[in-house]
Amino acid sequence: MSPFTTWDILRNLLFAAEWTILLSLVAFIGGGIVGLAVLFARTGRNAALRRVSMVYIELIQGTPLLMQLFLSFFGLSLLGFDVPPWFAAGLSLTLWTSAFLAEIWRGCVEAIPRGQWEASSSLAMTYFEQMRHVVLPQALRIAVPPTVGFSVQVVKGTALTSIIGFVELSKASTMITNATFQPFVVYGLAALVYFALCWPLSKSSQILERKLNVAHRNH
């Protein structure tokens, strides 16, 4: 058996980080699409849909992500579906992301002055037309910094999928630790890889926010 060098450890962690990135992208894009649907339901005119989407958001934001992962991983397989870890991971992270994004975006939509809604509705626009042409283009501007900021939570959330056996950065760290008996080095390096993924996102969210505030002041 050849001994692991620090470089070997780092190289294997970087391989595993590809899965972290892929899962983050799936969750973020999928969550964005579902989140948009939830946003429409949450801010729309149908009272029943508003209630349902509110309960959905409250349930997901009000329970640990780990429980949602366990329910989809162990729960779905009891219903007779064969659920591989990657599917359970992708599904629960997508739903989790959608609830948070919908709530972030709702704040942005509600920041648009009432007059804009009234003006567009006096032009006989339907709700979707109002959202598409009047509200969303303006809400998008304020939505960008918090959305980018939330992507950091998604990347960190993927770490939990290691617990149901999805092999990404965290699971790989545990596996490498079991092989090398160097937890200090392995988890330290894993933390640095996560930091390298998340910090640029955090920073750009901050910079975007500052830029936006400058624009606000000039108005």
Added chain:
Amino acid sequence: MAYVFDYGAIVPYAPLIAKGVGITVELTVIGGALGVGLGIVCAWARSLGPRWLRPPVTLYVELIRNTPFLIQLFFIFFGLPSIGVSLGEMQAAILAMVINLGAYGCEIIRAGIEATPRGQFEAGASLAMTRIQTFRHVVLMPALQRIWPALTSQIVIVMFGSAVCSQIAVEDITFAANFIQSRTFRAFEAYIIATVLYLVLALILRQVMRSLGTLLFPRRRAAR
């Protein structure tokens, strides 16, 4: 295949679940209190503290906020013993939660401190208050009041995060659910009960924080 729910299978494990709730509450209360304390110290250091103290505190906050709690926990529990710092699983879990909440709390409380108008510092000084008195009465308390809702949400998030501590054999709610799942194969029932317990605990925690808020900031209640 239709799934038949059988909550009866869970009943014998009620004491285990009750113990789990106790541990989760213990983690949250101790981790929350110490974490907010650390957050206050770091917020002071970053906004009003000596200049040399700012870079290390900023580094700490950025490092913690940009890495997953799971990795922080594993680093503390598995990693630290190799440099001679051995912690029990409860101590490791609490330490990880304190360090985690300290970083997030720092940013939240700092936002509250920086919203303090300059004139208030001068007003405090003109009343012959020492710097510490000014910080405590003039800066910190109004700042805490301003950011109390955000701090409450963060503590709830940390409580949800504590579910991860079951991975280092802390016998919390999640540990109990995992145990029941592995013994009875009643995964749905076990995890639904655990999820509902977290939901209820979060509601109680929010209520406690609200009461604590009105207790801590009594005179300013009317102003809100």
